[in-house]
Every structure is written in C-alpha cells, then in structure tokens.
Amino acid sequence: MKTMINRREFLRSATTAGAVAGLTALPWFNRKVLGGDQDPMFKISLAQWSLHRTLRQGKLDHLEFPAFTKKEFGITAVEYVNQFFKDKAQDQAYLKELKSRASDAGVDNLLIMIDGEGALGDPDDVERKKAVENHYRWVEAARFLGCHSIRVNARSEGTFDEQQLLAADGLHRLSEYGDQHQINVIVENHGGLSSNGKWLSGVIEKVDHPRCGTLPDFGNFQLGTSAEGKPQWYDRYQGVEELMPYAKAVSAKSKKFDARGNEVETDYFRMVGIVLASGYRGYIGIEWEGNKPDEVEGIRLTHNLLKRVRDELS
Numbered sequence: 001m002k003t004m005i006n007r008r009e010f011l012r013s014a015t016t017a018g019a020v021a022g023l024t025a026l027p028w029f030n031r032k033v034l035g036g037d038q039d040p041m042f043k044i045s046l047a048q049w050s051l052h053r054t055l056r057q058g059k060l061d062h063l064e065f066p067a068f069t070k071k072e073f074g075i076t077a078v079e080y081v082n083q084f085f086k087d088k089a090q091d092q093a094y095l096k097e098l099k100s101r102a103s104d105a106g107v108d109n110l111l112i113m114i115d116g117e118g119a120l121g122d123p124d125d126v127e128r129k130k131a132v133e134n135h136y137r138w139v140e141a142a143r144f145l146g147c148h149s150i151r152v153n154a155r156s157e158g159t160f161d162e163q164q165l166l167a168a169d170g171l172h173r174l175s176e177y178g179d180q181h182q183i184n185v186i187v188e189n190h191g192g193l194s195s196n197g198k199w200l201s202g203v204i205e206k207v208d209h210p211r212c213g214t215l216p217d218f219g220n221f222q223l224g225t226s227a228e229g230k231p232q233w234y235d236r237y238q239g240v241e242e243l244m245p246y247a248k249a250v251s252a253k254s255k256k257f258d259a260r261g262n263e264v265e266t267d268y269f270r271m272v273g274i275v276l277a278s279g280y281r282g283y284i285g286i287e288w289e290g291n292k293p294d295e296v297e298g299i300r301l302t303h304n305l306l307k308r309v310r311d312e313l314s
Contacts, residue, residue, distance in 0.1 A: 042272075046285065048062075050295060051068075067104070078109060089137040095141055112150050123158060149184035152171070153190050154203055171209075175211040189216065191220065196223060216251065218251065221234040241274050
C-alpha cells in the first residue's frame with residue numbers, strides 16, 4: 001500500500017532533525033488516524049523507578065505510589081517495579097490493596113518491570129526453565145492488577161547467534177504462559193546484547209509469538225566498556241527505530257536537562273518522531289534516572305518536555 005511505503009520511508013528519514021518537522025504533513029498522520037480531535041498522539045505514564053531513591057529511603061510506601069503519582073504530577077497511569085514488592089507477588093491481600101488504591105486514585109496499572117528472577121536465556125536448560133517459571137507469579141500478579149504486560153530482560157551468554165536462540169527459547173516459553181493469562185511479555189533494551197537493537201529485534205522475530213514484544217528505552221544503549229574502560233554505545237535513535245515495530249510500551253529515559261527544559265542526552269523531538277512514525281499510539285512512560293535535580297523535579301521536567309513535544313508535533 002502507498003500509505004505503508006510512506007511510513008517506512010519516514011521511519012528511515014526520522015533520524016534526521018528535519019524529518020520531525022514534516023511529521024504532520026504526511027498523508028497517514030492525520031486526526032482520523034489519531035482517533036479524532038480529542039485523542040492525544042500518545043499518553044504519558046510514570047515508571048516507578050523514577051522514584052527509587054524516595055522509595056528506598058522510606059519517604060514513600062509502595063502502596064502510596066499510585067495516589068502520589070496522580071496527586072503530585074496529574075499522571076493517571078503507572079508502571080511498577082517488582083523490586084519494591086518482591087515478596088508480595090502471591091500475597092493476594094496485598095495485591096488487592098494495591099489494586100484498590102490505584103482504582104480509588106483513578107490510576108491505571110499498565111505493567112510490572114521484572115528483575116532478579118534469573119536469566120531467560122541461560123545456556124543451562126534447567127536454569128533457563130527455572131528462570132521462566134520464576135516469572136510465572138509475576139504474570140499472575142500483573143493479570144490480577146489489570147496490567148497488560150510484564151517487562152523482562154533477555155540476558156544470556158555465548159556468541160551473538162547463540163544468545164539470540166537461547167533468549168528466544170526462554171521468551172517463547174514465558175510468552176506461552178503469558179498468553180494463558182492475557183499478559184504480554186515485553187523486553188527492554190537493558191544492557192549487554194539487549195542494548196543492540198539489531199540483536200533484540202532479531203530475538204523477537206525468533207520468538208514469533210503475538211504476546212512477545214519490546215519496551216524501547218530512549219537511553220539504555222550502552223553495550224559495555226572498552227579495554228580502556230570507556231563506555232561503548234549503540235546509536236539510540238537507530239536502536240529505537242529497530243525496536244519500535246514490536247513495541248507494546250515505550251520508556252522515556254531522562255537524566256539531565258538544560259536551561260531550556262530539553263533533555264541533554266536525547267533529542268526528544270527526534271526520538272518521539274521515530275516512535276510515532278512506527279504507528280505507535282500507546283503510553284510513553286517517564287523514567288527519570290538523574291542525580292540532579294531531585295526525583296520529583298526530574299519527573300516534572302520530563303513530563304513537561306513530553307507534553308511540549310506532543311503539543312508541538314500535533
């Protein structure tokens with residue numbers, strides 16, 4: 001179709017600053033596609049990791065996170081991190097309380113980010129199976145809370161090709177279980193080969209399951225360090241472009257802002273242009289990871305930037 005050709009052409013050209021300026025002129029990018037005058041181009045959610053210091057210091061309880069998000073920022077959708085309720089995945093009373101508090105605050109539960117449950121691409125089949133099964137309780141918790149997905153990691157060992165096959169095997173097994181509970185299994189670029197867009201998109205292709213997708217993060221593209229100790233990076237714009245065809249969520253990583261309110265490491269106009277050019281119309285989640293300013297102000301700056309980008313592009 002001609003429309004799809006236009007979209008692909010734009011996706012390739014969106015890595016240039018000028019492409020974003022022409023976004024709304026494209027024939028496929030119109031109000032009808034966006035769902036009418038009232039529908040935003042994307043919605044904004046808050047990833048709990050943005051407040052990890054506040055939570056760890058005991059200044060905010062995990063159960064208070066949804067209401068705090070609504071009251072402090074006016075954001076009505078959240079993304080949880082399992083680290084902050086690691087022992088509560090099967091505690092029905094606790095999950096019921098969390099779900100109730102989110103509902104009372106008028107906040108939607110979108111997903112749970114899962115860490116520390118083993119390598120889904122472990123070379124040892126027994127350990128890989130164990131890692132898959134360790135995630136089952138989080139699939140069930142996500143379903144109970146009304147989430148659409150769990151975010152997982154595609155950690156493995158071996159060569160480029162070996163790791164693709166191993167990670168794909170573990171992810172396929174977990175996606176089969178997720179399908180039984182109507183929960184997606186989405187993979188974030190999160191270090192190692194998973195921060196290589198070509199590698200991770202290849203993994204998703206090998207999984208070949210409708211429940212398995214990606215969560216492209218704007219900033220997590222450090223592949224490792226050189227022999228001299230210097231960080232080695234994958235191009236973040238290329239990486240997001242490669243991951244967006246499989247995206248079921250998006251993470252707007254932010255670490256530092258300039259005096260004009262722009263994120264220093266990522267050109268948000270360029271990056272959001274790539275996200276929208278893929279046809280994605282879901283939530284973009286704020287994930288503040290900077291040291292200064294504090295977490296609350298960092299979230300506000302990221303929220304304001306995303307709203308400005310959305311307003312100007314629309």
